[in-house]
Amino acid sequence: MTPVELSNPVYSDEDAAREHIESIRWPEGVTCPHCGVVKEGIRPLQGKSMGPGWYYCTSCKDKFTVRMGTIYERSHLPLHKWLLAFRLMASSKKGFSAHQLSRTLNVTYKTAWFVAHRIREAMADHDPEPFGGKDKVVEVDETFQGPSDVTFVNGKGWQKKRGTASKRKIVSLVERGGRAKSVKVEDLTTKTLKKVIFPHVVLDSTLNTDEAQHYKEIGREFASHEAVNHSQGEYARGKASTNHVEGFFSIFKRGMVGTYQHCSEKHLQRYLHEFDFRYSNRVALGVEDGERTSRAIAGANGKRLTYRRVNSGEAA
Structure with missing residues (x-):
């Protein structure tokens, strides 16, 4: 795959775009x-x-x-606009909203929204190589996303309820100096976390978590388990920390609040694919914007585009 700069004709000329996609999909x-x-x-x-x-x-x-056989099949959108959308989403650290994509590509909001979701599917790695290994550290932590429940309090009006019970639960695995994998889960029980962690992390890895009880039993299965006690103000102890996964959450939350603003539970996993992809193909790992875009385009193969008809007759 040959990365190209934003000024390249593949982002404005249809024949150049088609030839570029062919070179990525069919290198041989x-x-x-x-x-x-x-x-x-x-x-x-x-x-x-x-x-x-x-x-x-x-x-x-x-x-x-x-x-x-790709996300572009049966799409009437020109390939050079697909490629530009790939570039914008792959190179924007906190995401690129469908409204902005609509204005940039000069397409309807519904088309931009649909294109963005298909690109997130192209970015998804449904069968990743296991994380970690001997002498490698994998950090695991959970976070919460979405609005809080509200209740009416006399004299105060509508107030947000404290706590995270109503929020969407996300567990992320971050290999220190490597990739990220995030999964939306229904609960944070040990049983659920085992289904997320064991298939994706090699058991001779060092597992780093916080002090939460649901990680203790899981940690015994790994070569080493280091836990930092956040409730006591401990965020690092030697090499033991969850600072890398916390940094990933920081980027994800700023993107979801500042760029996307609204996300239904139905589509949350797709947004996680997007943030995982950019983190796993970041500049710190030697992947520049052009190469990251090419890797996303390569992921479009084998992921069909399907349509749902709406009142206007457009695909959504």
Whole structure:
């Protein structure tokens, strides 16, 4: 994958955009998405009814473009606008709102909203390599997102209830000097946390958490378990801390409050995919904006775009 600068024609010219996506999706040559035949069995198609970018597979006798089998399939949005949307979302540390995307791409809000969610799906890593390993540290912590419940108090009016019972619960794993993985959970019981932690963290890792009781049993399964006591004002003890995962939460919360502002529980996991992706492909790991964008584009393969009809007839 070759990263490109924002001034590159791929963000404004349709043919350049298509060729760029082809180079990312098919680095070894054009491959049929129907049967998997490569190179020699593929020939370009040209005709009055077809624009550039059509191919014909001599094996399965079917035609295709680079859009097929991706988030762009059946989308009427030009590919260069898709690429610009990828770049804006991949390079904006705290996210890029659908309203701003609508203005920048000159499309409707509904189209921008839909494009953003499909890009988040492209950013999702549904089968990540396990975190940690010998002499490596994985930090685990939970946070809460969403509005608090309100209640009416005589003489004071409507007041927010204290506590986090009504908020959405998120558990994040951060490999120190590496990647992040966040999961929306229904509760913070040991049983639930085991389902999140054990499949994603190698057991010979060092696990760092806070003093919460639900981590104690889990910590016994790892090579080492270090817990810092936040309730006593302890945030670091030697190499033991959860400062990296707390830093991840700080970026996530500033993005959700300052950029996105509103997020339904239904879509929360998609936003987590987005923030995980940018953190796992950050500058500190040697990944600049252009390369990060290329990695996100590569994730679009195999993730079909589907439509839900709305009153206006547009996809949402």
